[in-house]
Amino acid sequence: MAHCRTWARASHACVGARADRGLAAEGGRTVNEPATGQLLSVDSLTISVGQDLVLVDRISLDVAEGETVGIVGESGSGKSLTLRAIMGILPSTLRVDGTINFSSTVDGSQTAAMVFQEPSLALNPTLRVGRLLQMTWRRHHPGCSDKDARAAAITLMSDVGIAQAESRFSAWPHELSGGMKQRIVIASALACEPRLLLCDEATTALDVRVQAQILKLLSVLVEDRGLGMLFVSHDLAVVSLVCERIIVMNKGTILETGRTADVLADPQHEYTRALLDANLSRRLSMVHNEGETS
């Protein structure tokens, strides 16, 4: 089975980069099976560069089966590095210590897939979108025929809300809107049949109406498929819409964590209160309204 790091480097079309069980230890990092019921368990993850620059400092987090967890914090707080460490796609210049425990399927594969921020960059402009999904499906379903993989790709396109999926199979990325492109990116992640979806600012590049539609889609997919999701965003309003639990990060450390409703109603840390700025309630109702009308 191809390793996700090889796959992620091989082509920027591989938007559904996937983490497999049994990754080799890197620095002081080990990857094992987590406790029953947990899809992912991260213990004391530390990411550093050079002799003494610590970018992520001993953070621990869990995602249970079917649970949606958000990591929120301003730019530079270490959210993306954390997700990339979990996926095993950090640059080799960074040192990773700590423990990452991954749940896996019986054959030890298909555990986590990642959705990146910018769909225009994530999709290979020279690859028709249906063909990308067909190739991704075949990569993760060895022995599947071209015809069956094409059918699976069209089903995935329908699943992520692309109308007339069959005729759009041959579309180029540039022929699709930003929202459609992100739907293809999500479909590509689903082609790995993950149990855990890692989303890195998955709606940040989209306008607010499309953002609401994609958030709604992610919520439906996660619920229907019983997936766990780790959703990273700098936007607390966005995270609170799709996550049951929130982790607040700043400067590489976790400041607080709790049920979404609790964190919103009674933030324990001054930094969290700052994130809950005067615009939050207005923005929340705006996003909720957009979600309802989409």
Ligand SMILES: Nc1ncnc2c1ncn2[C@@H]1O[C@H](COP(=O)(O)OP(=O)(O)OP(=O)(O)O)[C@@H](O)[C@H]1O
């Ligand atoms: N390869 C690297 N080498 C050195 N420092 C890095 C590297 N990648 C990221 N950093 C630094 O690590 C810190 C955390 O980066 P990270 O990308 O995780 O932040 P973030 O919270 O995701 O914010 P953003 O959404 O802006 O990316 C930042 O200060 C960043 O400059």
